[in-house]
Amino acid sequence: MARIVGAVATSHIPAIGKAIAQGLQDQPYWRPFFEGYLPVHDWLREEQPDIAVVIYNDHGLNFSLDKIPTFAVGAAAEYRNSDEGWGLPVSLPFPGYPEMSWHIIESLVRDEFDITMCQELLVDHAVVVPLTLLWQGPAARPVRIVPVAINTVQFPLPSPARCFKLGTAIRRAVESFDENLRVVVVGSGGLSHQLEGKRAGFINRKFDLSCMDRIAGDPAELCRMSVTDLVRMAGVQGVELLNWLAMRGCLTDRVIEKHRNYHVPISNTAAAVMVFENEPVAVV
Ligand code: DHB
Numbered sequence: 001m002a003r004i005v006g007a008v009a010t011s012h013i014p015a016i017g018k019a020i021a022q023g024l025q026d027q028p029y030w031r032p033f034f035e036g037y038l039p040v041h042d043w044l045r046e047e048q049p050d051i052a053v054v055i056y057n058d059h060g061l062n063f064s065l066d067k068i069p070t071f072a073v074g075a076a077a078e079y080r081n082s083d084e085g086w087g088l089p090v091s092l093p094f095p096g097y098p099e100m101s102w103h104i105i106e107s108l109v110r111d112e113f114d115i116t117m118c119q120e121l122l123v124d125h126a127v128v129v130p131l132t133l134l135w136q137g138p139a140a141r142p143v144r145i146v147p148v149a150i151n152t153v154q155f156p157l158p159s160p161a162r163c164f165k166l167g168t169a170i171r172r173a174v175e176s177f178d179e180n181l182r183v184v185v186v187g188s189g190g191l192s193h194q195l196e197g198k199r200a201g202f203i204n205r206k207f208d209l210s211c212m213d214r215i216a217g218d219p220a221e222l223c224r225m226s227v228t229d230l231v232r233m234a235g236v237q238g239v240e241l242l243n244w245l246a247m248r249g250c251l252t253d254r255v256i257e258k259h260r261n262y263h264v265p266i267s268n269t270a271a272a273v274m275v276f277e278n279e280p281v282a283v284v
């Protein structure tokens with residue numbers, strides 16, 4: 001059976017992709033941010049996942065605001081990127097795994113998540129930047145991916161509790177896939193940021209730090225928040241935390257936090273990365 005070996009949550013700010021393309025990792029502005037990924041690389045090297053389930057939000061590259069699914073799952077053989085206007089190089093495609101995608105789709109629908117299934121899906125910076133941060137080099141494609149898109153841009157948004165439950169359903173789906181595969185779950189986005197309106201530039205360090213504690217130790221408390229609470233505390237784009245909650249739902253009740261780094265700001269955003277493993281269950 002497929003097994004979830006752990007999860008990584010990471011910001012997906014486009015400026016990161018530009019810094020990678022220009023080789024700026026050692027510059028003073030960027031070093032404290034990129035150094036936060038060195039332990040993640042070590043962890044991935046040890047865990048050697050075969051598959052990444054990437055939970056992210058599309059920002060308008062594939063879905064436009066006139067037609068946007070609340071939840072969508074990719075079922076393509078490969079996922080292409082395209083120019084979003086951020087000045088990033090268009091990345092090489094990412095390999096998919098349609099058999100596993102269809103298994104997850106079937107299982108989610110059986111579990112009453114009426115998702116949109118996408119046999120073609122362009123992936124934006126919210127997929128490309130995290131994968132490029134985790135596996136370095138423009139041609140590095142060591143994992144096949146199953147992208148899961150959550151609407152965090154066109155209101156009304158799904159609640160934190162619903163996104164967490166989607167994660168638990170993804171876990172059931174993955175763990176019932178009859179192939180011996182190691183799966184890492186990637187939660188993309190966050191932490192606090194707001195790119196527009198009166199609160200443009202809003203960052204809430206206190207909330208972010210408590211959020212990192214709670215995503216590890218008490219996600220139920222985050223699940224009691226409403227989307228409006230989230231917007232208030234984390235900013236309009238900080239609701240990308242919904243992707244982190246779905247990622248957390250893919251793990252067991254108790255997790256081991258292997259690593260975290262928090263660095264403010266990168267561009268307009270409080271940048272964060274965390275790594276989790278499921279706590280081993282004691283065999284009696
Ligand atoms: C920024 C952050 C995002 O999450 C995003 O999708 C685009 C831009 C930023 O801080 O620049």
Ligand code: FE
Pocket residue numbers: 012059126189190237240
């Ligand atoms: Fe974003």
